[in-house]
Every structure is written in C-alpha cells, then in structure tokens.
Amino acid sequence: MSDPNPAAGRAYTHVKTRILSGDLAGGTLVSEVQVGMELGLSRTPVHEAFLRLDAERLLTLSSRKGAVITPISPREARNVLEMREAVEATAARRMVEDGSTDKTLPALASVLERQRVHAAEGDVDRFVAADEEFHSLVIDGSGNDIAAQFYAQLRDRQQRLRHLLLRLRPGDLAGACGDHEHLADALAKSDADEYARVLHAHMARYEGAL
C-alpha cells in the first residue's frame, strides 16, 4: 500500500500525510504542478496520487479547476465512530461464531500490556498506536478482507479528526485500557453480544471527547 510505484507512492504519501495531519486544511485548493514542484516530480505521478485520494474521499477533483481538500463535516466524527463500531462488532461476532478467537487472544493480551505501559507513562502517541493495533487485530482476526479495507479507511479519517480536534486527555487513557480489557474478556468468553455492548460504550467515550 505504501510503495506501488516510487514516484506516485511518494506523492500519495506526501499529500495524504499533510491532509491527515491537518497541515492541509479542508477547502484548500491544491494543484498538481505545485505538489510536483515540491517533490521534484512531474504532474503524472501527482495526478495518480490525487486520483487515489479522491477515491478515499480525502479530496475532490474538479475538472480543470484543481483539487480541493474535502472539508470535515460536523457529522464526520459520528459517522466514523458508527461505522467503526459496526465493522468491529461484526468482526468479533464472526470470530466467536467461527471459534477462531484463540488465534487472536494472545496478540491482544500482548498489545494490551504494552498499552498499559504507555498509558502509565503518558506517552499518548504510542498509546494511540497500540489502541489502533488492538482494534485492527480484531478486524484482521475475523478474516474478512472487506472489513479490513473499510477499517483502514476509517482509521485514516479518525486520524484526521484527532489532529483537527483536541488531543485525548491523559486521564482517558486508563479508561480506554479498561475498555480494551473488557473487550478481550468478552472475546475470551465468546460473548459477542457483550463485546458489542462494551464496544458501544468505548465509542461513546470517544464521541464525548470530540
């Protein structure tokens, strides 16, 4: 996903990073030549990058006018969290149905352990990385490729929200760890409904924070 072609991949990563970090604000008009100059590339690979980003709804190409960075709608946070919840609850349910939780539980425990350390140290960046890893493990464990594809996009959008809006308060970190512990427990008990309930509360915590 990160090096399909040297030039096009570089352009893609460059622009995407700037969008997700909030460096390029919504509504900004960017041109292919401009980005190309910055990276020493011609328009072609930049155009490719723009097409991919357009498919991800991170910008909108309008013919012969340029590309405008998609503004974040007020409903974006709710939309993202709702979809994350839907996808992940379904993934957990499938793992329970298939009896394949055993393959994922050890990895979850390992991530959770690291996450607790980062929470204690107040290392928010690593904490967030571990948080994402935890949820991704569940998605991947389900074996549903489409869920994984969707989840990757949702992760991007949430990253963009995180940079735009406030950072998590350190006090929330411990609570999130507790949530994850409950989630892992629910999986260990093969209780998909409880997983869904706890996940819903977990998302509500984030929604409150945004």
Added chain:
Amino acid sequence: MSDPNPAAGRAYTHVKTRILSGDLAGGTLVSEVQVGMELGLSRTPVHEAFLRLDAERLLTLSSRKGAVITPISPREARNVLEMREAVEATAARRMVEDGSTDKTLPALASVLERQRVHAAEGDVDRFVAADEEFHSLVIDGSGNDIAAQFYAQLRDRQQRLRHLLLRLRPGDLAGACGDHEHLADALAKSDADEYARVLHAHMARYEGAL
C-alpha cells in the same frame, strides 16, 4: 460518479461493467493499450480507470506486468453479506435514534409496491433493481456519508457475485418482498433491534442461495 472526465469515465465504466458482469473472469490479465484500442483512447485515461478499479479492489495492478482481475474468493459472499448487514443495521438504528424514519418510510412503501409487481411478473432484473433501491434508501436516510460510500462498493461486489453464481429462483422473490415489508414495519415501529433481526434473516436467505 459516472462522468468525471469523458475519456477516463468511459474507460472506467467499460472495464467495470465487464468485470461486474463476469465477462472478464478473475485472473484475467488486461493491458492498458488493449483496452485503449477497444475504445479508441490512449493509455492515459485507461490508466486512470485502472487506478480507480484498483482502489475498489476489482483488479490489481502489478508494476510493468499488467492488471489482473481480482478473483472472487470463496469467502467473498459471506464477507459482503456480513458487511452489508452491519452497515444497514447501523443505518436503521441511527434513523430510529434520530427519529428521522418519517422522511424515508413513504419512499420505502413506494419501492416495495413496485417490487411486489416485479415479483409477481417474475421480472428478476427490475426486481433486483428495486431490491437494491430499497436498501439504499435506508442507508441514505441515515445521512451517514461513509455508510453510503461503503454500501456502494458492497453493491458492486454483490452484483459481481450475482452474475458469477446462480440467479435467484423466482420463488425467492415473494419471500424477499415479505422480508422488506417486515423491515419497513420495524422502522415504522422505531424498533431497531427488530430491524437488525429481520435483516439478519434476510441476509441468511441470500447466503443460502449462494
């Protein structure tokens, strides 16, 4: 979505149609020049089309070898149906929470009526179109853009499955209509849980058919 640029859009639609209809089987190697010749275009717009289709996972670009049509995995049907169920149940739940079912119910009733006619006439193609319209109305009614985006992709993938595998038996049409009636009723009663239950059964019906 269907005419971003004249040439690139034509190439995109052309190739996508052939993939979804099963005309281009999984594993087939297609080249840009080949498609360009067929449509009287140069490689550039065809390349654009390929990039978009790659983003939708309908084909895979491998550098300097060509584009291979993504084969349908044996798990594809289950993956698609699971995600459809997750997304649509969430959409219905939001409509209930927001009390916005009233805006959608009349349209649902209208589609349902048409669908019954098509079922009675055994017009499978129109029936399927109405079926898709019904579900899309629910998704759109939720106002979750991301859900709509995901659902559109799922619809494409399901269309591909439908063409690859057996057609629906006419006997199923009436049953599907009954399901839709139940779904609309659940929405009218603002019972999101019942909607989810009926939807699950509805999807199981399709999964059995594949």
Added chain:
DNA sequence: GGGCACCCGCTTGCATGCAAGGATGCGCGC
C-alpha cells in the same frame, strides 16, 4: 539431452507537449 544465458517483445512508469475549459480582472460602453 539438459541447463543456462541472452535477447526480444511485452508491459507499464514517468516526463512532456498541446489544447480546452474555467475564473479573474481589466477595459470599454452606457
């Protein structure tokens, strides 16, 4: 006969040229 190297044709990646479409701002007419 078997194995290896090379060459050729295929493919795309990227740069560039040309032309068309849209927005802006200036100047003219009123």
Added chain:
DNA sequence: GCGCGCATCCTTGCATGCAAGCGGGTGCCC
C-alpha cells in the same frame, strides 16, 4: 458609477515519447 465582454492566466485532460522492468523463447554450451 455600473454592467458587460473579452483577454489572459490558471488549471487539468489526454496523447505521445522514452526508458526500464519482467517473461518467454531461442540458441549455445556442456
């Protein structure tokens, strides 16, 4: 002063040229 039209600059859409990577087939050598 106000409004309209035009010219210009900006943007991208698409075609094409060139080079590089990959695979298949052939021919050589052993």
